[in-house]
Amino acid sequence: MELFDVYSLFDVVPVKASGCRIWDDKGSCYLDLYGGHAVISIGHSHPAYIEALTEQVNKIGFYSNSVVNPLQQELAGKLGDISGYGDYTLFLDNSGAESNENAVKLASFHTGKDRVIAFRKSFHGRTSGAVALTDNPAIVSPFNSHHKVSFCELGDLAAVEKELSGGDVAAVIIEGIQGCGGINIPSDGFLRALSDLCDRYSAVLILDEVQSGYGRTGKFFAHQWAGIRPGIITMGKGIANGFPCGGILISPEFKAVKGMLGTTFGGNYLAMAAALSVLDVISGENLLQNAREVGAHILDNIPADFRIKEVRGRGLMIGLEFNTEVASIRKSLLFDKHIFTGVAGKNMIRLLPPLCLSKEEADTFLNAFKEVLS
Numbered sequence: 132m133e134l135f136d137v138y139s140l141f142d143v144v145p146v147k148a149s150g151c152r153i154w155d156d157k158g159s160c161y162l163d164l165y166g167g168h169a170v171i172s173i174g175h176s177h178p179a180y181i182e183a184l185t186e187q188v189n190k191i192g193f194y195s196n197s198v199v200n201p202l203q204q205e206l207a208g209k210l211g212d213i214s215g216y217g218d219y220t221l222f223l224d225n226s227g228a229e230s231n232e233n234a235v236k237l238a239s240f241h242t243g244k245d246r247v248i249a250f251r252k253s254f255h256g257r258t259s260g261a262v263a264l265t266d267n268p269a270i271v272s273p274f275n276s277h278h279k280v281s282f283c284e285l286g287d288l289a290a291v292e293k294e295l296s297g298g299d300v301a302a303v304i305i306e307g308i309q310g311c312g313g314i315n316i317p318s319d320g321f322l323r324a325l326s327d328l329c330d331r332y333s334a335v336l337i338l339d340e341v342q343s344g345y346g347r348t349g350k351f352f353a354h355q356w357a358g359i360r361p362g363i364i365t366m367g368k369g370i371a372n373g374f375p376c377g378g379i380l381i382s383p384e385f386k387a388v389k390g391m392l393g394t395t396f397g398g399n400y401l402a403m404a405a406a407l408s409v410l411d412v413i414s415g416e417n418l419l420q421n422a423r424e425v426g427a428h429i430l431d432n433i434p435a436d437f438r439i440k441e442v443r444g445r446g447l448m449i450g451l452e453f454n455t456e457v458a459s460i461r462k463s464l465l466f467d468k469h470i471f472t473g474v475a476g477k478n479m480i481r482l483l484p485p486l487c488l489s490k491e492e493a494d495t496f497l498n499a500f501k502e503v504l505s
């Protein structure tokens with residue numbers, strides 16, 4: 132049987148990894164400035180992570196959500212402390228898209244309304260509701276296209292208010308920083324005004340922190356730079372350093388009703404062991420501070436080049452926007468310099484390294500980048 136051929140692949144076969152380094156099947160070592168799409172938060176194969184998963188799988192790997200799993204409560208406690216959202220509740224699921232599905236569903240249950248506002252250049256995932264909230268018609272099938280979704284330009288408060296004024300909007304969903312759309316950072320003022328508007332029109336503000344959360348920007352969640360407190364916060368990617376896991380944080384005014392949300396795998400023992408070790412390492416190794424410092428170091432030292440249009444980012448979520456297509460630069464970084472990077476669209480190199488990236492590793496990238504550009 133062949134694989135359903137939907138991914139464009141680089142001809143690299145990783146077999147081993149540690150920290151920010153990956154080795155392929157030929158023994159070549161690569162520096163990882165992409166974290167497998169922002170997933171590797173505490174570094175590849177962190178010893179604490181390996182130990183937590185190994186210990187847990189030796190005890191019990193899975194049972195359903197019909198029994199008490201104390202690891203879920205332990206995670207909720209630790210997550211509340213580190214994020215500053217101890218008064219919110221936690222629902223656990225399996226991925227970023229599922230978190231966004233659950234968030235809009237919950238907002239719709241809560242308000243009794245069915246329309247959602249999203250933003251141009253958004254990406255919220257590929258399941259039915261999440262993809263309908265994603266501003267990319269190429270990945271929205273006819274079956275997904277019947278949701279009631281309106282798109283506004285990021286930053287256009289008047290357009291949002293016009294949509295909200297009909298009174299039928301359940302939620303506004305926005306990324307802490309747009310990732311796939313090109314590292315577009317909503318201004319703090321815009322986020323605050325958006326939060327006020329949602330309150331005024333009784334719509335739920337959903338912050339998609341799947342990519343921008345979990346310490347990536349140097350605060351636990353990107354929206355915390357603006358000092359707002361959304362109705363629902365969605366998580367995925369870095370939450371368990373590569374073990375599939377997602378979740379949503381829900382503000383206290385939401386009332387849980389038995390059966391309103393559910394999942395088979397969400398909150399399973401292995402995901403919880405992985406997620407707990409991630410939080411321990413994030414605090415034990417000051418990874419938020421590291422993300423701030425090393426991110427600032429990269430932003431300060433990107434070489435001036437006539438092809439670079441703009442450099443945007445916060446912490447270790449950085450976009451290098453070019454006037455021209457970046458495919459050849461990315462290929463050269465990977466195959467000549469052995470450095471993994473990502474892209475957003477055709478003209479942006481996107482950096483989403485593990486949060487433990489050191490200044491020396493950042494310099495290795497910066498020097499290689501200069502050489503590739505010259």
Ligand SMILES: Cc1ncc(COP(=O)(O)O)c(C=O)c1O
Pocket residue numbers: 226227228229231254255256257306310311339340341342343367368
């Ligand atoms: C902001 C954002 N939301 C949601 C998702 C979907 O996450 P997943 O691929 O885990 O479903 C992504 C994935 O890239 C994302 O960047």
